[in-house]
Amino acid sequence: MTFQGDGSFDGSRVRKRTGGKGGIAVGGGLGAIALFFLSQALGVDLTGLLGQGATSGETETALTSCETADRANEDSECRYGWTLESLDVYWEDALEAQTGVAYTEPGAVSFTGATQSGCGSASSATGPFYCPADETVYVDVDFFAVLQDRFGSSGGPLAEEYVVAHEVGHHVQQITGAMSSADRTGTGPDSDSVRIELMADCLAGMWAGNASRTIDPETGEPFLEPITDAQLADALSAAEAVGDDRIQEASSGQVDPEAWTHGSSEQRQRWFMTGYEGGTFQQCNALEAAAL
Ligand SMILES: [Zn+2]
Known part of the structure; x- marks a missing residue:
């Protein structure tokens, strides 16, 4: 989607961190780090996934x-x-309006290389993530190139915006209690892990479907122009690229639904569209859905 108007952007909304060690190795084969990265893209369950060491030398x-x-x-x-x-x-x-829960803004960090979070130290190889412990979204924008180069997404602005909206969807789950009500230790097509991820995709779709009607209070005009068909296709391409079946097929040549943590490409696209096409928080609540 395309931003319009010139509201007074608050640069302090995102904390930019530099100087952490590490980084995404763009290009090359699918090494262990890449596979780890693939398995965690747009993830939220970080238990045991992140190192514990402090990241020194960072500036913010x-x-x-x-x-x-x-x-x-x-x-x-x-x-x-x-x-x-x-x-x-x-x-x-x-x-x-929909849940009676007051929204609180998540923290937001933009980092390159590596950084420290309330969930442990993270590297770019972790992919974008939301840390419930410090209620903060972490994005290394280099991921967006990887989304295209390695995951095969078509890229484009709405693909990037979808990733950010998905992580904020996890924050919405955190403050509504959906996150803590889920058992995120299991895997498989009917697991709470998959349900949480599909719900975050749906919540991202809710925002996307309403974004061109969301008014910048600074200007009185919408932040964004209406979504074009091509931009919507880019977002769906991103959702497809990070489907568990697609990633498994690319990394091992086999699909094992019992290992799924995020849902299939088809499911991720469909739940995004449920939110996009006027879905409500309740309709997005995959934790309570009879079928996924
Ligand atoms: Zn996620």
């Missing part, structure tokens, strides 16, 4: 040079910040 600043909508449209890190601001405004209204 606000985002700079992201003040205009043009910058949001040309730079992935600026797009991340602007997307968050749109998500904050959308959920501020929608969550309370």
Whole structure:
């Protein structure tokens, strides 16, 4: 989706961290780190996945040079910040109206290489994630190139925005209690792990479907222009690319539904569309769905 207008972007909404060690090895074969990365993309259950060591040498600043909508449209890190601001405004209204729960803004970090989170130390190889312990979204925007190069997504702005909206979906699950009510230790097509992920996709779709009607309070105009068919196709391509069956097929040549943690490509696209096509929080609640 394309940002429009020039509201006063708050660069401090995202904390930019630099200087951490590590990084995504873009290109090359599917090594152990890549497989680990593939298995965790857009993940949330970080138990035992992250190292415990401190990441030293990091510095933290606000985002700079992201003040205009043009910058949001040309730079992935600026797009991340602007997307968050749109998500904050959308959920501020929608969550309370639909669930009675007051929305609180998640923390947001943009990092390169490696960083420290309330869930342990994370590297770019972890992929974007939400840490329930510190209620913060962590994104290394280099992931968006990997989403295309290694996962085969078509890329594009809505594909990137979908990733951010999915992680904020996990935050919505956290503050509504859905996250803590789920048993995220299991795997398989009917597991709570898969249900939590499909719900986050649906919540991302809710935002996307309403984003062009979500008004920037600074300008009185919508943050975003209406979604085009091509942009929607990009978001669905991203959802397809991170389906468990697709990733398993690419990494081992076999599909094992019992190991699923996020749902199939078809499921991820379908749940995104459920939210996109006017779905409500309740309709997105895959934890209570009879069928996935
Ligand atoms: Zn997730």
